[in-house]
Amino acid sequence: MRRSRLLWPVLGMPAIAWMAVFFLIPLYVVLCVAFGKVDPVFRSAIPVWNPLEWSFTQLGIVVDRLVGPDNFYLPPVLRTIAYVLIAVAACLLIAFPVAWFTARHAGKHKALVLTLLVAPFWISYMMRMLAWVNLLQNDGWVNKVISLNGLLPTEQAWLSGRPTTVILGLIYGYVPYMILPLFAALDRISPSLLEAARDLGAGGFDVFRRVILPMSIPGVAAGMLLVCLPMMGDYFTNDLLSGSPGTSMIGNLINNSITTPGQSGQAAALLLIVLVVLSAPMIWYTRSTARSEVRS
Amino acid sequence: MSGPITVTDEANSLSHVHSAPDNAPRKSYTLATITVIYLLWSLVPVAIAVLFSFNSGRSRSVWQGFSLRWYIWDPEGSVLHNESLRSAVVHTLVLGVITTAIVVPLGVLFALALDRWRGRVPSGASFAVLLSFVVPEIALAIGLLFMITWLATPFELGTTAQVIGLITFQLSYPVVIVRARLLTIGTHYEEAARDLGASPLGAVRRVLLPMLYPAIFVSAILVFADVLDNFVLVRYLSANAASETTSMKIYNTARAAPTPALNAIATLILLASFAVVILGYLAYRKWGRGQGEEGTGLGSMAAM
Numbered sequence: 171m172r173r174s175r176l177l178w179p180v181l182g183m184p185a186i187a188w189m190a191v192f193f194l195i196p197l198y199v200v201l202c203v204a205f206g207k208v209d210p211v212f213r214s215a216i217p218v219w220n221p222l223e224w225s226f227t228q229l230g231i232v233v234d235r236l237v238g239p240d241n242f243y244l245p246p247v248l249r250t251i252a253y254v255l256i257a258v259a260a261c262l263l264i265a266f267p268v269a270w271f272t273a274r275h276a277g278k279h280k281a282l283v284l285t286l287l288v289a290p291f292w293i294s295y296m297m298r299m300l301a302w303v304n305l306l307q308n309d310g311w312v313n314k315v316i317s318l319n320g321l322l323p324t325e326q327a328w329l330s331g332r333p334t335t336v337i338l339g340l341i342y343g344y345v346p347y348m349i350l351p352l353f354a355a356l357d358r359i360s361p362s363l364l365e366a367a368r369d370l371g372a373g374g375f376d377v378f379r380r381v382i383l384p385m386s387i388p389g390v391a392a393g394m395l396l397v398c399l400p401m402m403g404d405y406f407t408n409d410l411l412s413g414s415p416g417t418s419m420i421g422n423l424i425n426n427s428i429t430t431p432g433q434s435g436q437a438a439a440l441l442l443i444v445l446v447v448l449s450a451p452m453i454w455y456t457r458s459t460a461r462s463e464v465r466s
Numbered sequence: 467m468s469g470p471i472t473v474t475d476e477a478n479s480l481s482h483v484h485s486a487p488d489n490a491p492r493k494s495y496t497l498a499t500i501t502v503i504y505l506l507w508s509l510v511p512v513a514i515a516v517l518f519s520f521n522s523g524r525s526r527s528v529w530q531g532f533s534l535r536w537y538i539w540d541p542e543g544s545v546l547h548n549e550s551l552r553s554a555v556v557h558t559l560v561l562g563v564i565t566t567a568i569v570v571p572l573g574v575l576f577a578l579a580l581d582r583w584r585g586r587v588p589s590g591a592s593f594a595v596l597l598s599f600v601v602p603e604i605a606l607a608i609g610l611l612f613m614i615t616w617l618a619t620p621f622e623l624g625t626t627a628q629v630i631g632l633i634t635f636q637l638s639y640p641v642v643i644v645r646a647r648l649l650t651i652g653t654h655y656e657e658a659a660r661d662l663g664a665s666p667l668g669a670v671r672r673v674l675l676p677m678l679y680p681a682i683f684v685s686a687i688l689v690f691a692d693v694l695d696n697f698v699l700v701r702y703l704s705a706n707a708a709s710e711t712t713s714m715k716i717y718n719t720a721r722a723a724p725t726p727a728l729n730a731i732a733t734l735i736l737l738a739s740f741a742v743v744i745l746g747y748l749a750y751r752k753w754g755r756g757q758g759e760e761g762t763g764l765g766s767m768a769a770m
């Protein structure tokens with residue numbers, strides 16, 4: 171029995187050591203940079219390793235750029251909120267009928283439809299964006315179709331800083347993450363429950379509003395979160411489909427700070443703010459996942 | 467006696483009354499149309515991108531005939547002859563293989579330990595795994611980048627850093643999938659093996675591990691396909707052109723008038739990903755008969 175008790179720690183040690191060194195330390199370094207000092211000459215970041223000596227200089231710079239007189243961080247933040255809200259709502263509107271059809275009406279085609287719904291997960295995100303860059307370029311197929319192959323002067327420069335293109339790109343990129351959890355939730359609703367509701371006199375809309383909708387809430391919540399979290403840090407969709415500062419989001423602010431020498435401190439502080447804002451939904455999701463694991 | 471029967475009869479007739487004009491077929495036609503349009507919208511653009519990788523001209527929107535020019539024949543711009551395109555594809559596949567080869571054994575041992583070992587250390591580690599699942603990728607990428615920049619790490623940016631980042635990010639896949647399987651297996655088989663004289667390690671190796679093969683296999687496929695798709699981590703942890711992956715190549719050149727060769731490298735990675743998934747599906751069907759758990763595991767993992 172003694173040997174058995176020793177076995178598990180020995181098996182687990184490599185991974186625990188790995189997570190400590192390559193997961194916890196990097197997150198700690200982000201904190202040390204975010205709460206670190208600023209070089210008085212070069213304005214670059216100097217990490218402070220001792221938490222007792224942490225200062226709020228970097229956070230102060232970021233907060234100043236958010237709400238101070240020179241608030242050039244504010245438009246991207248507001249834009250992010252607007253884009254993400256629109257995109258998440260659109261994802262929900264697309265995902266609900268598709269998930270419901272797959273769960274209830276697909277019949278003998280269910281396996282095929284599910285395979286096609288999962289397919290985007292196996293196609294690289296960059297390739298899916300590249301596909302749209304091809305279609306949306308000035309001589310691309312979208313312009314050919316809407317101008318009836320050059321007959322109408324309706325050609326548009328889709329890829330030069332249009333919010334519509336960026337939002338559509340976000341929807342296209344992330345809607346698969348909404349459909350699958352929604353499908354899982356809707357698929358679990360027993361058909362006899364819907365029958366019972368109808369037997370008790372509920373009309374089609376009543377069944378939807380009073381039975382289907384409440385029972386789909388866990389799936390809707392999980393889907394919204396899975397779509398929303400990556401959108402908050404996304405900068406590449408924007409860079410590929412717009413590339414203009416006129417549509418930049420929080421992800422772009424962070425990425426631009428990382429790639430500009432001497433701006434690491436602001437990047438860390440921005441990241442920290444995003445993490446703090448997102449921590450509540452992240453913790454909720456972790457706990458509900460852990461709970462459902464225990465239940466099943 | 468007659469009371470319940472009347473109620474049932476009434477319920478039956480009511481259900482008939484309601485289900486007859488229920489117009490379920492019409493409703494599902496609308497839903498079917500929406501679903502078909504969605505699937506076309508989601509997959510046709512990618513199919514067009516794949517098609518144009520076979521274009522014989524330089525255009526990515528005017529079809530000039532089928533050719534393998536951008537894969538093989540073009541002396542400068544084809545994947546075969548262009549050093550940077552070829553190296554992007556090779557490097558992506560190399561990262562996929564190395565990461566999978568390290569992260570799967572590491573994660574399986576971790577899952578076994580977390581499942582059987584009780585105490586404060588394993589529950590803390592369990593929490594760290596879940597945390598690594600939800601923490602945005604960009605946070606881990608920036609953290610590792612800072613760590614390499616400011617701490618005297620024995621490795622530098624480039625392939626090693628990319629592999630380390632990918633392993634950390636992917637570790638939760640095998641852990642979550644294998645733990646789910648361990649829950650359904652229970653401890654009986656292992657106890658029986660111990661009663662019959664097996665050592666603790668022998669029981670794990672000869673009884674538990676074979677039962678875990680399907681779960682291990684599924685997690686290997688998920689990890690490999692996900693590494694091919696990775697962009698945020700590999701970009702921040704890259705050093706130079708030698709550590710450029712396909713996704714980085716697309717990001718760097720998609721807007722700079724690329725040739726269909728860019729579509730060609732994307733198509734090659736797509737083929738690699740599909741090949742592994744189809745292979746996995748076939749093997750799983752042959753192997754995992756009667757083990758329904760993995761199916762749902764795969765679905766829920768895909769949703770992550």
